[in-house]
Amino acid sequence: MTARTTRTLAAAFSLTAALAISGCSASSEDAAKPSMKVSGAFMPQPVNDKMAGAFMVIENDSKTADRLTGVTSTLSDDLQIHETKDQKMQQVPSLDVPAHGELRLERGGSHVMFMGLKSTPEVGDKVTVELRFEKADPVKVELDVKERTYTAQAPASTAGSAH
Template identity: 45%
Template sequence: MRRPALTAAALTGALALTGALALAGCSGSGTDAEPDAGSGKAKLSVSSPYMPQPVSADMAAGFLTIANDGGAGDELTGVSSEVAGQVTMHSTVGGAMAEKSSFAVPAHGRLVFRSGGDHLMFEQLTRKPRQGQTVTVKLTFAKSAPLTVEMPVKSATYNPSTGH
């Protein structure tokens, strides 16, 4: 059985089509792998979450950083956890603590919850978290999908800058 030979024109057309398809597959689409700063969407991620082991049986604090690598701001509007009846957000300015209903997460910026500053309060604890355990936290935003974070429980005196 003899196969028909490809003509130069047919071969050139096939190579051009193959090249075009390969290039189409390589074009950026603004997915999670490559943030598209011009997309007008927030691209949120969480780092450095931790909860110092609470000293009281009914209340604990939590800390984390929310980064926004996207081209639009968002707003943290709520926090919940199975370990607490409620989780509230607090700002600390000049040593005065005030509960807030939301926090801005600016485009290309960060929202930092840290000891001595803005922080989360876990109130009405259903159990007292112990060092070495993790606490599941759900973060709710005005525009973006919720994020679920596993927050490790550290020693009561844990200092993130030293790791101890």
């Protein structure tokens, strides 16, 4: 083998190794990207066209924590993420969705607020929203419009139950 052939093979090997390494890192980033699942999504029937709330459970089964950073809908141009602390509701820029955990958006706690509704949905209607996250892909969710007094029931836990 000549020196030139050896250099050409070494360069080809280096290029192949670099491509393989970069390919592996891209796929591991994709594998680490959180994937969100939503359950129990609903909106109590609004009293008027001024505001409405949305409630749901956002589940993150991945090993990467994420943040809910925004919500959009055709029902309103002004959707806000709110949290309730010390019995006071306040707008926040984002809410944490822990790795292998969930974010509960519920009455009396964190939730989504629609301000200035373009129409007033009735019980039985569906309202579509898109949840935006810092890392995960956006998720489209259909909110079932429920009676104003409706409250979602928490799933029964079997942990720690007596036999």
